[in-house]
Structure formats: structure tokens, C-alpha cells
Amino acid sequence: MLDFFNIDSLLSEDERAVRDSVRRFVDERVLPIIGQCYVDGRFPKEIVPEMASLGVLGANLPEEYGCAGLNNVAYGLIMQELERGDSGVRSFASVQGALAMYPIYAFGSEEQKKHYLPRMAMGEIIGCFGLTEPDYGSNPSGMITMARQQKDKTWVLNGAKMWITNGSTAHIAVVWAKTNGDADEQSIRGFIVERGVTGFTAKDQKGKLSLRASDTSELVFQDVHLQADALLPKSGGLKSPLMRLTQARYGISWGAIGAAMACFEEALSYAKNRVMFDRPIGGFQIQQERLADMLTEIVKAQLVSLHLGRMKDAGTFTPQQVSLAKRNNVSIATDIARECRRLLGAVGILAEYSAMRHMANLESVYTYEGTHDVHSLVLGQALTGLSAFK
Amino acid sequence: MKIAVCIKRTPDSESRFKVGASATGVDETGLKFDMDDFASYAVEVALQTNEKQGPGEVVAVAVGADNVQETLRKAMSMGADRAIQLKADAPVFDGLAVAKALAAELKSGAFDLIFFGKYAFDSSASIVGTATAELLGVPCVTAASKLEIANGRGTARREIEGAGEMVEFPLPAVVTIDEGIARPRYPSLKGIMAAKKKLLETKPAQLGPLRVTVKSMELPAERPPGRIIGQGAAAVPELVRLLQDEAKVL
Numbered sequence: 335m336l337d338f339f340n341i342d343s344l345l346s347e348d349e350r351a352v353r354d355s356v357r358r359f360v361d362e363r364v365l366p367i368i369g370q371c372y373v374d375g376r377f378p379k380e381i382v383p384e385m386a387s388l389g390v391l392g393a394n395l396p397e398e399y400g401c402a403g404l405n406n407v408a409y410g411l412i413m414q415e416l417e418r419g420d421s422g423v424r425s426f427a428s429v430q431g432a433l434a435m436y437p438i439y440a441f442g443s444e445e446q447k448k449h450y451l452p453r454m455a456m457g458e459i460i461g462c463f464g465l466t467e468p469d470y471g472s473n474p475s476g477m478i479t480m481a482r483q484q485k486d487k488t489w490v491l492n493g494a495k496m497w498i499t500n501g502s503t504a505h506i507a508v509v510w511a512k513t514n515g516d517a518d519e520q521s522i523r524g525f526i527v528e529r530g531v532t533g534f535t536a537k538d539q540k541g542k543l544s545l546r547a548s549d550t551s552e553l554v555f556q557d558v559h560l561q562a563d564a565l566l567p568k569s570g571g572l573k574s575p576l577m578r579l580t581q582a583r584y585g586i587s588w589g590a591i592g593a594a595m596a597c598f599e600e601a602l603s604y605a606k607n608r609v610m611f612d613r614p615i616g617g618f619q620i621q622q623e624r625l626a627d628m629l630t631e632i633v634k635a636q637l638v639s640l641h642l643g644r645m646k647d648a649g650t651f652t653p654q655q656v657s658l659a660k661r662n663n664v665s666i667a668t669d670i671a672r673e674c675r676r677l678l679g680a681v682g683i684l685a686e687y688s689a690m691r692h693m694a695n696l697e698s699v700y701t702y703e704g705t706h707d708v709h710s711l712v713l714g715q716a717l718t719g720l721s722a723f724k
Numbered sequence: 725m726k727i728a729v730c731i732k733r734t735p736d737s738e739s740r741f742k743v744g745a746s747a748t749g750v751d752e753t754g755l756k757f758d759m760d761d762f763a764s765y766a767v768e769v770a771l772q773t774n775e776k777q778g779p780g781e782v783v784a785v786a787v788g789a790d791n792v793q794e795t796l797r798k799a800m801s802m803g804a805d806r807a808i809q810l811k812a813d814a815p816v817f818d819g820l821a822v823a824k825a826l827a828a829e830l831k832s833g834a835f836d837l838i839f840f841g842k843y844a845f846d847s848s849a850s851i852v853g854t855a856t857a858e859l860l861g862v863p864c865v866t867a868a869s870k871l872e873i874a875n876g877r878g879t880a881r882r883e884i885e886g887a888g889e890m891v892e893f894p895l896p897a898v899v900t901i902d903e904g905i906a907r908p909r910y911p912s913l914k915g916i917m918a919a920k921k922k923l924l925e926t927k928p929a930q931l932g933p934l935r936v937t938v939k940s941m942e943l944p945a946e947r948p949p950g951r952i953i954g955q956g957a958a959a960v961p962e963l964v965r966l967l968q969d970e971a972k973v974l
Binding site for chain 2 (some may be wrong): 348351352354355356358359387388389390393397402403404408412701
């Protein structure tokens with residue numbers, strides 16, 4: 335893996351060790367199977383136990399809950415390496431760690447944390463995160479999923495969630511709902527809904543042309559009866575799920591670099607070996623410019639995410655800075671994947687090569703966890719003080 | 725059971741090597757170093773043997789400058805209990821001197837088994853394991869591709885030209901490990917964090933006099949460019965002739 339700017343020198347020994355261990359796992363376990371998984375439209379569940387024993391699930395949560403207790407830069411490097419394999423594999427880990435485990439850690443009771451987190455770190459319990467609804471994506475405050483508390487303190491949940499990664503695989507869903515008929519976003523609370531409860535169904539999203547090696551589902555809740563302890567007691571208001579999205583978006587800013595690195599390495603290798611007009615196509619200026627542009631954007635993105643991670647570890651980062659990193663890094667990765675596909679010529683459309691798979695995946699990553707456009711508006715608001723949302 | 729595993733830090737074998745300014749070693753600028761592949765098999769065998777034999781101790785040992793500590797910590801992140809660096813500031817080519825330093829450390833350790841890689845990729849000398857066994861006065865099995873330990877004895881398989889042979893030996897013993905015996909485990913992320921808290925001792929390497937040193941190093945000659953000798957079936961006789969007479973590979 336080319337490290338043109340010697341960015342490794344900015345990483346600690348254990349950050350590099352974590353990165354190298356996950357890198358080897360991806361090389362040996364993910365890359366040999368992922369092209370076929372993508373063609374088959376199948377998430378490779380068989381790698382989950384090994385991912386778990388490696389420790390990538392909730393890796394930045396504390397050791398007392400069975401996690402590795404890594405810093406945020408090491409966590410980011412894990413996301414980078416997983417997405418070098420495939421955005422679907424990284425999405426699985428992001429959702430499990432940042433969107434399912436993290437809310438339980440941040441908003442759950444001690445009993446909930448002790449019950450769920452060690453089992454989720456071991457991959458015995460898979461989680462998903464239900465915020466987006468069919469008619470409420472970029473504007474989650476409008477959600478219509480509703481939980482009503484009964485006289486005996488239990489809850490009844492009704493509604494539907496859409497575009498839910500891990501939805502059909504998951505044993506539990508962390509579901510966000512308004513409460514007790516109150517349409518205000520302040521009434522939003524988080525609930526842990528276990529698979530198998532009456533009235534809860536998960537349906538695979540069919541016909542995806544992106545993230546095909548990932549499980550994406552629709553969740554439906556029809557008079558789902560939940561015990562009082564299903565509530566995440568410290569959750570309150572829309573800011574709770576949005577805080578978790580900031581966590582996940584941070585990881586995505588790193589993940590996108592991984593996809594871009596995979597495409598760049600593929601493009602570079604192909605350019606040096608593919609002979610046309612009696613010389614490697616890497617000798618033509620047009621391909622050299624492509625490669626130079628790819629490398630430059632990757633280096634810039636790496637430095638953005640690394641600095642963001644250092645600020646996150648220091649507790650000084652802001653959601654707007656995460657917006658900048660997610661927006662930039664996913665956008666450049668999408669462009670790099672497309673340029674790589676073009677450099678590869680005809681073979682670039684084959685599943686044997688990774689460029690077109692990454693290119694199609696990144697269109698989802700561009701759209702989820704805050705669309706590129708919404709992050710533009712977040713930055714616009716930060717710059718001007720004027721909200722485009724109201 | 726007490727097990728030592730002696731490891732070496734070597735450059736990534738897929739690197740592009742350049743001869744250094746002194747012309748007696750490679751230029752390390754930009755090279756990525758890691759535990760030698762054969763040493764990583766040896767660590768895996770040491771850990772598996774320890775797991776099978778019940779609670780014991782696995783100690784990783786290496787001769788080298790301070791950058792070898794990273795390699796020792798990798799062994800500990802895989803599961804070794806502690807590590808010892810025998811400090812030598814310059815690279816040591818004399819395998820017997822390395823063996824003397826290792827034997828001086830290992831002789832008082834009461835180890836039942838001492839593992840090495842069958843050789844290290846960078847020097848390919850195959851000296852250190854066997855010489856250490858000789859200095860310690862214990863039996864040595866080289867290039868083991870399978871290993872069983874039971875009742876104070878070991879059984880190992882060795883791959884030899886066209887056959888395999890099974891050998892038996894009493895413990896304590898030195899065994900050097902061939903590839904394919906076991907896939908080295910990934911250092912788990914918890915293991916990496918735990919390794920930072922494990923004991924890593926540094927002691928001076930008792931190398932003694934270095935009698936073999938590298939005088940000069942040179943890269944192999946550039947390969948001549950390929951040539952096209954014809955097309956289709958008609959070219960086959962000429963191709964076979966060249967492979968026989970010129971390349972001498974048939």
C-alpha cells in the first residue's frame with residue numbers, strides 16, 4: 335500500500351499494528367470472496383465470527399464491556415481497511431459498533447450495557463439502527479413511528495423504518511420513535527427491539543444495484559409490545575440519534591479512503607502492466623494525470639480524517655467538521671472509483687476487478703449518513719449562520 | 725510447559741531493495757519491516773503448543789536494535805506472555821554470534837521447547853537455530869512441518885526431497901519451523917492493547933567476537949529483455965531448442 339506522504343510516521347505503533355492486522359484479515363478473508371458475494375447479492379455472514387474475534391466490533395468502546403478500548407484514530411483505520419474490502423463489510427461494522435452498540439453504551443442502563451455490549455462485541459448479537467423512514471430521510475424529525483407507554487409502564491410501538499443495514503440479519507434493532515402522541519422531535523426516544531417479538535418483521539430490500547454485499551431491509555412494527563426496560567433511559571430528543579450518526583459519519587470518512595485506496599492500487603497496477611500501442615498505458619500522460627489526481631486526493635483525505643480523529647480523541651471535534659470530512663472523502667472516493675473504472679477500460683466493468691463495485695457502493699455511501707447535499711447545507715449554515723433547512 | 729520462541733525482524737519480501745551507501749547492507753529508507761514469515765509460524769506453533777499442553781509460558785526473544793521491540797510486541801499481541809530484547813545496535817550477520825547471545829540468555833530459562841523459523845528471509849543462513857541447540861546441548865529438529873508433543877517427547881515431520889520423514893526426540897529441544905505448519909493468527913485488537921502492558925526486558929546481547937561480516941552486497945544483474953521468436957505452432961521447435969540449449973531449463 336503506497337504511503338507517498340509518509341503518513342505512517344504520524345501513527346503510533348499500536349495504531350499501525352491495528353491497521354496491519356485488519357489489513358491482513360481483509361486481504362485473506364474478504365478480498366477472495368467479496369466479488370462473488372456482490373454478484374450474488376449476499377452479505378458474507380461467515381466472516382462475522384472472525385471479525386468479532388479480531389475485535390473490530392465496537393473497537394473504540396471500553397474494555398469493561400468486552401471491547402478493545404481503542405482510540406478513534408485506530409477505529410478509523412479499521413474502517414478504512416474494511417472498506418478497502420467493501421463498503422458493505424464496513425457498513426456492517428459501522429452499524430454494529432457506532433449505531434447499535436454506541437447508543438446502548440451512551441444511552442443505556444448499566445444492565446443493558448452489561449447484557450448486550452459484550453455479546454455484540456463477540457458477534458453473538460447483531461444489531462441494526464432504525465431511524466430513517468420511507469418518507470423521512472434527510473428530515474428525521476418528521477418521523478411518524480410512535481411508541482405509547484401503557485399504564486403498566488410497558489410500551490406499544492407502531493411504524494416502519496427503511497434502508498436499514500443489517501436489518502434482516504440483526505437480533506436486535508435500536509429503534510427511534512416519538513412517544514405518547516407527541517409530534518415534537520423532543521419526544522424521540524430510543525428502544526431496543528428484539529427479533530421475534532410479535533408484530534416486528536424485517537423484509538429484504540430487493541433490486542439493489544449498490545451495496546449488494548450488504549443486508550438492507552425494511553422494518554415494520556405493528557402493535558409491538560415492549561417491556562419497560564426496552565427503553566434506552568438516557569435517550570431524549572432527536573439529538574440522541576444524531577449524536578450517534580456523528581460517530582458513524584466519522585468512521586465513514588475513513589472508510590471512503592479505503593475504497594479509494596483499493597481503486598488507486600488497482601488502477602496503478604493495471605496502468606503499469608496493461609500494454610497498448612506497445613507500451614504500458616501508465617506511460618501515457620492522460621493516465622498519469624488520472625493517477626496523480628487520485629493520489630493527491632487520497633493523501634488530502636487521509637490527512638483530513640487523521641486530524642479529525644486526533645481532535646475527536648482530544649474531545650474538540652464538532653459535527654460540522656465531521657460533515658466536511660464525510661462530504662469530501664466520500665465525494666473524492668466516488669470520483670476516484672469512477673476514474674479507476676475508466677482507466678481499466680473494458681475489464682473495469684467486471685466483478686473480478688473492484689473498481690465498479692466500489693463505484694456503485696460509494697453512490698450509497700454518498701447518499702447515506704447525511705447526503706452529500708445535506709452536509710453542504712450543514713457547512714453553509716456553519717459559515718453563514720443562516721439555516722437552509724427552515 | 726515453558727516455551728521460548730526466537731524471532732527476527734526482516735523487511736517485507738515484496739519491497740524493492742537498494743544497496744545502502746556502505747555497500748554492505750540494504751538501504752532501509754522506506755522499507756516496511758515486520759516479523760519474518762518463518763518466525764511468525766514459529767510463534768503460532770509456540771502458542772498452539774502452549775494452549776494444548778495447558779497453562780505455561782511463551783517467551784519471545786530477539787537479538788536486535790530497539791526497533792526489534794515492535795516485533796517482540798507483535799509476538800506478545802499474538803499471545804506470547806513476555807519478551808526479551810537482546811540489544812545489538814548494528815545488524816549481526818554472524819549467525820554463530822547471534823546463537824551465542826541467545827544461548828547465554830536461554831540456558832538459565834529452563835525451557836522445554838525453543839522454537840525458531842527454519843531460516844530468516846533476509847539472510848537465508850539457517851544457522852541460528854541449530855547453533856543455539858548445539859550451544860545448549862539439546863537435540864535439534866530442523867524444518868518441522870508437523871509437531872506433536874506428549875509425555876516429555878516430541879514427534880516431528882520433515883519434508884525432504886520426494887518424501888517426508890518422522891523424527892522423535894526428547895525434551896528439552898530446539899525445533900525450527902517450516903511454512904505450512906500453521907497459519908499465524910491475527911493479532912487481535914485486544915491483544916495489541918494488552919501487549920503494551922506485558923513485560924519487555926532489554927539486556928545487552930553477549931555476541932562475542934563477530935567473525936563473519938558482510939564485505940559487500942550487490943543486486944543481481946538486470947534481466948535481459950524478453951524476445952518474441954515467432955508466432956503459432958511453427959515457433960514451438962525453436963522455443964523448445966532455446967529453452968534447452970540457451971536457458972537450460974528443459
